[in-house]
Amino acid sequence: MKHGFSRVIAALAASVLGCGIATAQTAKPVVAVVRIDDLTNSGQSANLTAMIESAVASTGRFRLMERERMGKLVSEQTRAAGGMVTTNRPGKAGGFEGVDYLVYGSITALSSKSGADAAGNLIHGLLGNKNAGCNERSVTLGLDVKITDADTGEIRYVNRLDETQNNSACGGQAQIDATALLRSAAQKIATGLVTSIWPIQVAAVMPDGAVVLNYGEGSVTAGQTMVLFAKGAEIRDPTTGEVLDSASVPLGLIKVVSVTPRTARAMPASAFAAAIPVGTLVRVASKDDVRTLGKRK
Known part of the structure; x- marks a missing residue:
C-alpha cells in the first residue's frame, strides 16, 4: 500500500514539475x-x-x-x-x-571594389618576383x-x-x-x-573594481568602450504615443577587458561620482560619449 501511495505522489510531482518546465x-x-x-x-x-x-x-x-x-x-x-x-x-x-x-x-x-594591393606588390618587387601581381577586394x-x-x-x-569584408591575394x-x-x-x-528586450546591465561589481556584465560572446567584445547610464523618463510622440527615446543620464565609461560565453568583465575608463549599482544599464559608447565622459579623471 505504501509503495502504491509513493508511486502516486511521485507521479503527481513529475506532473507538476513537467508543467513547470513546459511553462x-x-x-x-x-x-x-x-x-x-x-x-x-x-x-x-x-x-x-x-x-x-x-x-x-x-x-x-x-x-x-x-x-x-x-x-x-x-x-x-x-x-x-x-x-x-x-x-x-x-x-x-x-x-x-x-x-x-x-x-x-x-x-x-551590395557593392564590390577591387584594386591593386600596393603593399603586396612592393614586397614582391623587393623579392624579385615581378610576375606575381597583388590585388585587393572589398565587398560591402x-x-x-x-x-x-x-x-x-x-x-x-x-x-x-553596413558589413564590409576585405581580402587581398598575390598571383590570383x-x-x-x-x-x-x-x-x-x-x-x-x-x-x-x-x-x-533585455538590455545589457551590470550583473556584479567585484572588489577590485571590475564590472561584470550580463552578456558575453556575440554581444560584447574585448576592447569595447561602453557607457553606463541611468534610464530616465520615456519621451513619447505626442500624436501617436510611440516611445521615441528616454531621457537617459550617462554615468561614466567602462572598457571591456575579457569576455566569456555568458558574461564580460570591464574596468572603469572614467571617473564615477558614486559607486556603480547592480542593474545599471549599459550600451556601446558613441564618439560623443567618449569625448564628453573621457575627460572625467
Missing part, C-alpha cells in the same frame, strides 16, 4: 522573421533570413515561428491588407496572432532592419547595418567569403533584438 519553455517570446526584401537582386534574401533565424535561436531567449506557419501568416496579412480577413488585434493588420516580435529588413546595397553589404512589438506596434530596434584573384559576411550581419540583428 518555462513557453514563457519565451515568439519571434518571426517576416520579410527580408532584396532590393539589389543579389539572391541572398533566403540565406540571410535563415541565418537571422539561426542567430536569434542561438541566443536561447526566444522561440522562432516555424517557417511553414510564417508563410501562411504572411499570406493572411496580404489578404488582410485588402480587407479579406480580420484580426483580433484592433487597428492591426491581420495574420500575426501569437507572435511577440516581428523582424523586417531590406538588403539595400548594406541592410536596413526594423524589429517591432507585435502587440503595441512599437519599434523596438531600427538600424542601418582575391576571394570574399559571402557566407561570413551575411552571418556577421545576422548576428548583429540578433544582438540588437536581444538587447532591445
